[in-house]
Amino acid sequence: MKTLEELQAIRERMKAKVNNRGVADASDFRIVVGMATCGIAAGARNTLAALTAEVEEKHLDNVIVSQTGCIGICRFEPVVEVFEPGKEKVTYVHVDAERARQIVASHIMNGNPINEYTYSYAVKEN
Amino acid sequence: MTELALHILDIANNSTRANATEIKISVVADSREDLLTISVADNGCGMSEELLARVTDPFATTRTTRKVGLGIPLFKQAAESTGGALTITSKVGVGTTTTATFTLSHIDRVPMGDLTATMTTLIGGAPETDFVLHYEVDGRAYEFDTSPVREIMEGIPLSEPEVLGYIGEMIAENIENINGGIII
Numbered sequence: 516m517k518t519l520e521e522l523q524a525i526r527e528r529m530k531a532k533v534n535n536r537g538v539a540d541a542s543d544f545r546i547v548v549g550m551a552t553c554g555i556a557a558g559a560r561n562t563l564a565a566l567t568a569e570v571e572e573k574h575l576d577n578v579i580v581s582q583t584g585c586i587g588i589c590r591f592e593p594v595v596e597v598f599e600p601g602k603e604k605v606t607y608v609h610v611d612a613e614r615a616r617q618i619v620a621s622h623i624m625n626g627n628p629i630n631e632y633t634y635s636y637a638v639k640e641n
Numbered sequence: 642m643t644e645l646a647l648h649i650l651d652i653a654n655n656s657t658r659a660n661a662t663e664i665k666i667s668v669v670a671d672s673r674e675d676l677l678t679i680s681v682a683d684n685g686c687g688m689s690e691e692l693l694a695r696v697t698d699p700f701a702t703t704r705t706t707r708k709v710g711l712g713i714p715l716f717k718q719a720a721e722s723t724g725g726a727l728t729i730t731s732k733v734g735v736g737t738t739t740t741a742t743f744t745l746s747h748i749d750r751v752p753m754g755d756l757t758a759t760m761t762t763l764i765g766g767a768p769e770t771d772f773v774l775h776y777e778v779d780g781r782a783y784e785f786d787t788s789p790v791r792e793i794m795e796g797i798p799l800s801e802p803e804v805l806g807y808i809g810e811m812i813a814e815n816i817e818n819i820n821g822g823i824i825i
Contacts, residue, residue, distance in 0.1 A: 516814060516815075516818075517807065517810050517811035517814055518811075519789060519790065519793060521807070522790060522793045522794065522804070522807060523793055525803055525804060525807055526793060526794050526795060526797060528803070529794075529797045529801055529803060529804065530795075530797065550650075550654065550762070550766065551651075551654070551712075552651050552710070552711045552712040552715065553711075555642070555647050555650055555651050555654075556642055556647070556651075556711075556715075560647065560650060560755075560758055560759065560762050561758075563762060563765075564758060564761075564762070567765070567802060567805075570802075571802040571803075571806075581766075582762075582765070582766040584654075584658070
């Protein structure tokens with residue numbers, strides 16, 4: 516059974532880690548998941564979990580995953596926005612867990628946004 | 642919504658947006674009474690009587706990005722389709738409590754789903770907010786509270802993946818234990 520005592524050990528590990536990482540720097544990516552009713556109903560909780568797990572697993576310390584409300588394009592949910600300093604925001608649509616992992620691998624880790632999953636592509640196609 | 646846990650996530654997000662510093666989620670299943678009661682209570686900004694009166698109307702929302710607010714109406718529908726009901730009490734400056742009841746064994750009752758994922762999503766999204774989860778099945782109860790965890794972590798945000806992962810495992814284990822093999 517997990518106990519609160521074990522958390523103390525985690526705390527000590529985390530303290531070292533947080534100190535090493537310091538404050539977020541300018542190269543940081545920010546990944547934002549729309550978590551309003553529309554997003555949640557479309558599966559955004561799983562999308563967020565997949566993104567968080569992937570960022571953790573790949574040790575992407577320069578990436579922040581966060582939640583936001585309704586982005587205003589409900590029929591394209593789950594919607595994920597990727598912010599990178601000095602670049603235009605990329606809005607991804609219908610992002611399930613699988614797409615989320617692909618976005619991390621291609622866009623975040625290799626600098627290649629996946630055009631087919633973007634809002635602008637989806638709007639052009641429909 | 643395919644899970645009651647997703648409704649809970651959605652309703653508790655309203656509390657976060659209402660600037661609540663404490664959000665109490667309660668899930669109580671009673672098989673003898675054939676009743677499932679879910680409530681989300683917050684100490685957020687609360688609602689005026691006028692807003693409270695029309696909040697179950699899908700065309701009422703405080704948002705500006707769109708003209709519909711479906712969170713509460715959907716939760717209400719999920720409750721009513723099992724013979725249950727949704728009630729909201731709210732007071733400006735005090736907070737809001739949303740309570741939904743369900744007939745536990747009703748064929749149209751949506752399964753609970755992943756309550757643990759809902760809790761970690763909530764805590765990750767609002768790491769400064771105190772969350773309490775009261776989970777009870779036929780008198781067996783478990784209570785999770787972020788306050789002691791926060792105290793132990795000494796300033797390390799609860800949204801840190803490793804901390805959140807541990808919280809998730811702890812909640813999941815306890816829920817499973819309370820369930821005792823039953824799937825709510």
